[in-house]
Amino acid sequence: MSASSVILYIEDDPASRKLIERALETAGYTVVCAETALRGIDLARSLLPDLILTDINLPDLQGHELASVLRNEERFFHTPIVALTGTNTELQRDVALAAGISGYMTKPLNVSTLRDQVKYFLEGGRDSIDAERLLAGKTRYTREVVTHLEQRIRQLEDANAALQHLDQMKETFIQITAHELRTPLTLVYGYVRLLEDFPTLQSLMRQDEAVSSLVKGLVESIERMHSVVNEILIISKMLTREITMNITQIDLSMILQRVMKGFQDAINERHLSVEFEATQFPQNMRGDPELLRLAFSNLVGNAVKYTPDGGNIAVMGEMINSTVRIKVRDSGIGIDAEDQQFIFDKFHTVNDAELHSSSKTAFGGGGMGLGLPIAKGIVEAHGGNIFVESIGRDPLSCPGSTFTVHLPLVTTRTRTGRLGTQGDE
């Protein structure tokens, strides 16, 4: 074995690591270090070192457990795996050799002993053990591994419980904050609407365009804040399964007409052409009208937001057996294949969030990445599914996107059905 052999050295104590690393490098070896057993295993698999030197007491796995893992793989059948330890009892040695360690080096090591021992193991040397002690070592090792495993499972369960508690606290905090914000916002919105109706203000708005645009901007901003707070509240309730569905007889055609009406001003302002024929949609479905309106509002809102002025939006429906298929198609910027799998995840946005405008309907308006997860949660809670098709994202050629929603004619949920994001009840 040449002196430029690669040695993987796994040690969590920085001082020891530095010392041995330097000694080995001075001896002409290439040394790669890891601080934990798991990182060491990953490095071993990618580097295939000539020798692995490992501390026995590591923070995650014990050194001999690391040896067991690697020895299971053919490529490490013959790699020397040497344990480095401060204590070296016979029992410890037997357990380690039974686990697949090739041999032991005991700390403190002086440079020439280290060099000699590394050379010995690189040249195929092994510490020997007789059959009887090997068997006893194996039995003890199995017991130790099981005990270690039990400890780790308990630690993980405790950590998981603590995380769940923290997550619950976070959701509660978000819900309380959103509630607290929504109440005064609703009042402010009401006051502004009342103010708009004041004859003095109306005549002022007619006389002065600046006043009129200020009031319009105020109303739009408050509406936007209101819808942002609502989105946060809804997604948080979805995650904690606190939204109750009110399933009734619904008229999907009317729901979609309301959605389209909500965007009419933006559609006119942005010169978008729309294909929408209300009669295509069934009038005898069952579902939650408010939630479905919200889901389609998010889809049509996105179509408006991501289609440049003068583009086209189509909302089409058809019946396929007892399923309703609704497509929301736009001639907008499109979505890359790699983003398509993530856009239904909460808080996933493709654009740089800092570039988002504050308007919900301006081109490239952006948002918090909650619209699609909310739509998906609602559709799935109705027993339906949603997916997207687009050949890619290109703001210049605008290949467009199509969102397809399948909904059963009759949602099987009961009046008190709860809403999850996966529809997995």
Ligand code: ADP
């Ligand atoms: P946002 O509030 O950011 O619009 P959404 O959850 O509604 O959040 O959408 C997530 C991301 O998916 C958006 O940031 C956008 O990049 C992309 N997206 C959604 N709908 C469209 C669409 N019709 N055309 C192009 N991109 C879209």
